[in-house]
Amino acid sequence: MKKQVQVxxxxxxxxxxxxxxxxxxxxxxxxxxxLLGKNVCLMCMNYFYYGKLVxxxxxxxxxxxxxxxxxxxxxxxxxWKDAQKLPTKSSFVNVNAIESFFETxx
Numbered sequence: 001m002k003k004q005v006q007v008x009x010x011x012x013x014x015x016x017x018x019x020x021x022x023x024x025x026x027x028x029x030x031x032x033x034x035l036l037g038k039n040v041c042l043m044c045m046n047y048f049y050y051g052k053l054v055x056x057x058x059x060x061x062x063x064x065x066x067x068x069x070x071x072x073x074x075x076x077x078x079x080w081k082d083a084q085k086l087p088t089k090s091s092f093v094n095v096n097a098i099e100s101f102f103e104t105x106x
Contacts, residue, residue: 032056032095035103041069042093043100048072049093050083050106059095066091079106 035053042049042061047070051063066086073081083106 032061032101035101038103039105040101041104041106042098044093044097045099046097049091050080050104051091054090060092061095061098063091063093064089077106 032053033056036056038053039051040053040063042063047068049063049066050069051066053061054064055062066088067080067083068086069080069083071080071082073079
């Protein structure tokens with residue numbers, strides 16, 4: 001004769017599944033390299049420099065048709081209030097002196 005019997009069985013029940021984040025260091029292109037060929041403003045320790053970014057390495061960057069910006073004027077203006085062209089076709093700025101940088105259409 002066959003009978004039904006209660007037998008203990010282990011069952012795994014997932015009540016909650018959680019995704020946790022961890023931080024990894026990855027090599028990613030970015031920073032000054034993304035601005036190559038564009039007009040940039042380099043805000044450095046002593047001066048602001050403006051020009052076309054044409055070179056980047058680990059020690060310096062190269063600006064074509066560089067200017068020193070002595071007075072920006074209002075940031076929304078289309079031109080600098082006092083930017084003076086340097087007497088050279090290109091200039092090099094030490095990377096260690098750069099505090100901030102951005103692309104600009106001035």
